Amino acid sequence: MPVYNARKHVREAIESILGQTYTEFEFLIIDDGSTDATPEIVCSYTDPRIRFIRNEENRGVSAVLNQGIGLASSGLIARMDADDISYPERLEKQVAFFREHPEIALLSTWARVVAADKTPLRTEKWKSQYYYYNLNFACWIYHPTVMYRRSAVTASGKYSTRYAEDHNLWWQMARNYKIHNLPEVLLDYRLADESLSRVTRKAEYEAAQHAQVLRNIRYYTGEGFRLSHHEVRCLMLDCEPVLKEGIMAIARCFRKLDHITGYILAMENVNRDEAAIREAAYFKKEWMLSFFAGRLSGPELIFLLISLGCWKKAALLLSAKFSQPGSVAAHRNGKIREAAETPPETAKAIPRIPHNPPEILPVPAGEARPRWSVMIPVFNCIGYLEETLQSVLLQDPGPDIMQIEVIDDHSTDGDVAALVTRLGQGRVGYHRQPYNRGSLRNFETCLNRAKGEWIHLLHGDDLVKPGFYGEIGNLFARYPQAGAAFTNHIFINEAGGELSYYRSLAGSAGLLPDWLARIASRQYVQPPAMVVKRRVYEHLGSFFAVHFGEDWEMWVRIAAHYPVAYSPRHLAKYRYHRNNITSRSFLSGQSIRDIHTVIRIVRQYLPRDQQRHLQKAARRNYAAYFANTSHRIFTEFRNPKAAFTQAWRAWIMSPNALTSASMLKLAGRYIYSMLRKLPQTDERRPYSTNPTHH
Structure with a gap:
């Protein structure tokens, strides 16, 4: 377990390992030049299983992990991070699996993602059979859940990159050794401030991740296989750049994905499962199609489906388009409403955000109805x-x-x-x-x-x-x-x-x-x-x-x-939580744009003599609401740019004393926070090997 300035959570991490039901282990803790109280916290434990090593200088995560592999005396090594929590039976279950399956070289587990205060956010349950295919495009393995054989890691070159070090190692191991995922949640993976800010040079990290994926693909296709920067990003499921290049670029990206899948299928590997590879590729393409379907016009989507050979889907789309113009069902009560029931094949042609209220069909006569x-x-x-x-x-x-x-x-x-x-x-x-x-x-x-x-x-x-x-x-x-x-x-x-x-x-x-x-x-x-x-x-x-x-x-x-x-x-x-639609809308600025739209819609429902007065009241009330939320964005989400954008748009919505004062207060808080940071010259941050950035 490497540690660096981890005083906030290191005690929980240590005690989660010392409390394991499996007790026959040494606990290597390597401090990489911490400047806070982390070393003192580690030294406060007297458990003889702990081996504490201190580096005088900060060497970086990859170097520390390789140092730990060299110092380890066991053939099995379990990874742990200083801000995560292992469940009591984690080591016992992983060791038992290795004993029953000597052919396995790497074993990860499911993880529950939690906030800094351990509030559950989501549970990641990746399927083991898709690892081999998907590791070519992204890191699916949560680093602190991993246990691996020391010999296999050493033979695979250990941690050999500065960034994306875990992704590179898992991919290298998967070329020659069997890897597996234990389908049980055995670790709480914490999204703490330290882990979120681990990579301070974002551009360098993204470049390393891009290079890793390109290297993975060309291992199968050969160096002559051409992929643009945007195509690689699309294969990593960042599809916006390719979308901006147009329909031909999108179709070309899909065809190249098919070629890559073919190359992967053609190469022998201990993890190769043809059915699983085809299924994983299918799900990847379906996700990409869903992304583009929500952003392309009807003719563009039909052209894309035809170019990809999806004739049945294209025909169904054409049928829906021309037999029911505009994908609408009927003229009812003076309003056009979109069809409520659509075949799954044509559903992707319907916009995710309806332009008119979709029709809700009556319950069929004679059908039993509860209250x-x-x-x-x-x-x-x-x-x-x-x-x-x-x-x-x-x-x-x-x-x-x-x-x-x-x-x-x-x-x-x-x-x-x-x-x-x-x-x-x-x-x-x-x-x-x-x-x-x-x-x-x-x-x-x-x-x-x-x-x-x-x-x-x-x-x-x-x-x-x-x-x-x-x-x-x-x-x-x-x-x-x-x-x-x-x-x-x-x-x-x-x-x-x-x-x-x-x-x-x-x-x-x-x-x-x-x-x-x-x-x-x-x-x-x-x-x-x-x-x-x-x-x-x-x-x-x-x-x-x-x-x-x-x-x-x-x-x-x-x-x-x-x-x-x-x-x-x-x-x-x-x-209220960070992952709901409300919180995401605040950070993106979508919330205030949407409210502008709703205020215009609501106006038509009001008596004519009240429209202007009530619309003005709505703008004033929502402006006050968004002005207040700008401070929440600043403090809770630590996003000054989004906070100022929210405050400015609130003022534009209703320029008054409250929204003006809110902007001035926010500016003052920002200046104060920047002044407090001036004496701090050490740019290092606590690091974690969590895979959030993948």
């Missing part, structure tokens, strides 16, 4: 889904009354189906999208699959408190004219801790007076608190136009057509 449909859309939130499901199942009135179904937008962070099966025991339905369709299309699928009279769209990272469904049921019973009903909500953090209780909109339960004017001026409702009657969605259509603020637009649309009931009880919990 409730709890539809849970998920995408890469498996770390929270168990808590979400349990909050619903605790209030389950039975399948005749409540439909419960998880709609998975092709998650990649774990086995969602297995989790649903384990928790639901046959009670919870599960539907997986054939590819990632985006949040709005996933919501549309939820609504069309819902059979109940009342639909609760509960996101996979939110939850409800006991009594929620009873309270909503009472509201609909007392106010049958209501098209929707909601309770008050609580904001919670990643770990489930309560941040704040939202203020009450009324002293008692009932229909909200003047609700359209109130909701048109600001967002009062979070999605887990709202339940909408299915007939309302059938009348008004699904979510559309934007990723951020789509719920606010829907609540205003409903308020323009139906009364809405409300309970002041805090029975829903809305979770």
